[in-house]
Amino acid sequence: MSNEPLLNNLLLRQDTWRGRNRSLRRHVIATGNENLDRLLLGGWPVSALTELVTQQDGIGELSLLLPTVKHYASENKLCVWLDPPYQPYAPSLVNEGVPLDKLLIVRSKNSKEWLWAAEQSIRGKALLFAWANRAQPRYSALRKLQLAATESLAPVFLFSPPNALKAHSPALLRLELESLEPNILSVTLHKLRGKMPGAKTQITLGERTTERILLDKLPVNIQYPKMPQTDFPLVQKDDIQHLNT
């Protein structure tokens, strides 16, 4: 058969659909969360584009990926953050155990540079987190990233705004992240080969005791007694008592 090498090449690619044979999809890396691993049939797909649609910033979208960052950092790989929406806060990254010298923040000036930097990072075998802050990248641009990712040895993560869900995406995995209450992230599957879209799971991010303070006891919600103005901006005694409770 003269077509055999051609077929083999096609079958080696991650984005070739092979029916319901799940056992063939084995290039995954564990997410560090059992529920999520079950939802994603093993973990984040390696050598593929993963699109994370976050309904809102600050719901724990980054904490979800920290185990993956730590894993690749321990393999001496660089993690490139392309156009993050805010400034990554170093002390908390250190507290989480992420080595800072393995992080690289890249700021692009236009969408052309964004695409170039993303492609370079993927081809440079780095772990890429890209934020589409400008306009949502075109299908062809994402397709380019997906193709580059097939040669990479790491997953590629793209963070998109909620309106991106209306458009098609060449990403291998598409997830929607939202949160109904603090510390609990609800993940909805929108696209994954071998699984029906619409599957959901809930993830608890950290078992931190969030002690709920009665609103009455907080300085915001109480009327301050009018105090005479002092020369020094001292903390009021009443305040301290409230703070200690």
Place this chain on the structure above:
Amino acid sequence: MKEPLANIQKQTHQIDHDIWLYIHLPQLAIEAVAANLITPLKDGPVAVASVQRNAQRINCCNLNAKAWGVEPLLSLSTALAICPDLTVLAKNTHQEQQLLQQLALIAYRFSPNVIIDTDGLWLDLSGCAQLFNGYSNLLKKLYTQLSAQSIIAVSGVGKSPLAAKLLCGHEFHHYLPSKLEIQHALLATTLNKLPSTAKQQQNFKQLGLATIGDLLTLPRSALSQRFNSDLMNTLQLLQGEKPSLLRHFKPANEFHDKIQNPQGLYNKESLLFPMKTLLQRLCQYLMARQCYSRKIVWQFEPLLGNQQSMSITLSGNNHGWSSLLSLSRLKLERLELPRSIEQISLFCDQFMVMPGLSFDLFGDQITLQENTSELIDNLNARLGVEALSRPTINAEHLPELAGNIASIEKLIGSEQQLGQAQKPLWLLPEPAPVRLHNRQLYWRKPLTIVSGPERLCGNWWQSEQQRDYYLACDSKGARYWLFRESTSKQWFVHGLFA
């Protein structure tokens, strides 16, 4: 029986310790000028002329020109009359010195003792055999590398620098002659090659001395009576009894090289060829010094106007000229150049020591690090240094000072472990004011305080700030890091728990 054996051993011992190779470059003058030309020379008769004895005379000519009858010291007009197609170049002593320095860099990779002569190089080969698995291998490699520079070289081998130069033949050695062969050749060398005055040569003739062998058979005491001390000195140098006082070559502390093109270069594509040549020279220099460059600087000088410079920061491990060239090319695309470029120079004065290369069990070189630095260099070259940064940590209390963003060139430490209180992953570039309306905080959405406070104070000598940090969340489950300024009682949001 014992004594002759000991004698032989002593002799072999000696040969292992004193082997000098002299590389003579008969066409150095032509090669030096040709190396700095942007358009390569044609395959015709070529000669270099300079002013000698009050006239323009041929200094050096190639084989093609010799076939026409052109020879050194012929006046230029005669030479042109004999051979009208002769390409005549002006002698450039500076370029010759430059070429010799470059070749010395190559030679330096074969021997730790290299001496530069006016038109050749000396290499002390003693003790270099083992590294190259035998002298013939060493000579073969050396010859290949010299030929790669399109250099015509002939060699001589002797037990002292002077002897090696006297024994220089018409071709390059492919194997090392035995000690006996060297000695025979030296003794058979005619005396007119020996550096001496005309009067001494006259004396040699009167004494009936034709070869060095004749001279050496005479007792030294008789010779020293007849000739002055200079000749005795020369003889001692020749025999290797006295160490040579020539200055040994050391690679320069920084790299600086340039290529000129008087016609001017008009587009960026044509700049790449001379840039490639310069980078190849840089790589030879780096290899000889066993280090990597941290930064290279290009300078483009136009015929008129100001020069333009372009610096490329390297993170290391990028020692191949091809990768340096592609980086320079990326950077060049962003550069606005003057219309025509006359001179291109390359500087490099920041180096780092080449780390020992490690190999894994199966002999594959470990190249993980290489990828990362190559990626950083690529991004750096195209997007500029300002586009790349890295989070850093400082021993400060106020969050905006404790966690910062610094350029990637700065080395960072991440040893510090901070308090146990929850810290957000995202920090806003500037604290954003929160609206307080009817005992309810609003930032994008209504906020509810979940836990806190944690008091953080700034340094009193810098800013008198006291902040109480709270963790808040909104109805959609997003968590924020709020603080209340003690003095102004104003609420701000400072971070997001992503």
